[in-house]
Amino acid sequence: MAERVETLEKRLGLVFSRREVALEALTHKTYVNESRDKDLKDNQRLEFLGDSVVNLAVSHRLMDRFPGVSEGDLTKMRARVVNEDGLARVARSIPLGDLLLLGRGELQSGGREKNSVLADALEAVFAAVYLCSGLETAAALVDRCFAELLEEVSSGQGRLDYKTLLQEMAHEKLKLSPRYRVVSEAGPEHSKVFEVELTLGDAPLARASGRSKKEAEQSAAQATLERLKREAAATPEAGGEAPAAPTPEVPPGDTSA
Structure with missing residues (x-):
């Protein structure tokens, strides 16, 4: 368990002050369901918080980059960045899949590569960063991890697909x-x-x-x-x-x- 968190810290370039929160971010509900540890928590609550953290950070960056763009267009641009495909793409770039704690059935069905599993885990990780280090650190991590997606939106790629x-x-x-x-x-x-x-x-x-x-x-x-x-x-x-x-x-x- 400790090795997973340490590896995540190295890949993200930061240290979690509360490692139990980082471990929670890596724990899928199927693992908890199969575990005898009653104190173990899955990452669903963190995923809920992380969704807001990522959306806030991306929204802030888009407003900075496009001061004259309307609210409606900013919303559409954010949707091109913060969606299941985009989140899974970022999760793979870390990479995150090999660190996840999954139940046997989820493992056998390729859970480490599922977009939905990766996207939820990534949001949970950003929530853990926010809880341990604050919004500024989480936003800086968004800048780094989402740089390629933000650049694609800035250059207008993918507007018509x-x-x-x-x-x-x-x-x-x-x-x-x-x-x-x-x-x-x-x-x-x-x-x-x-x-x-x-x-x-x-x-x-x-x-x-x-x-x-x-x-x-x-x-x-x-x-x-x-x-x-x-x-x-x-x-x-x-x-x-x-x-x-x-x-x-x-x-x-x-x-x-």
Whole structure:
């Protein structure tokens, strides 16, 4: 346990004054469920706090970089940085996955590489940094760890891709994050076709295929955007906005793009 925290300290370039809090940030709920240690805590409460810490730090940096940008555009820019994909990307850069305490089932299902697990753990780690060293240290760590993502937003990269557009709409209108899951792979190794399912909350909304996972995800995101817009247009009381909640019915084999 101590070695995990020490390794995390080395990778982050800081020291935790309360190592039990750092260990809590690395502990997944499945590990606690399987442990006999009744005093062990999972990282869900820290993840809740860390979400606010990261959002505050990123919001501050965006306001500094773009003094003339409106609140609405700043919100969209923040959504391009602080989302499950972005958080998981930062977690991998530390790297964080090999330090996590996971239950046996989660380990066997590839939990160390799951975007959702990595994103939640990263937010928990930032909460631990905040609790041990304060907001200034946490914000400085955000500057360092999110530098590449912030630079991409600053230079305008990714403004037109469907995954980004869907992330913005889902975050702003539904308070949900899209999740992508590979449901099948077909064809020879050099020419595979991937089928991806996209869900919002518990609702599967689209499936799409592509020559790469990214291509399939883009197509699924495009199909979902078009579907949400159709549903919004068909609901007069929505005033042209996205529906309050997505409907779960997905036509079998839907690969519309």
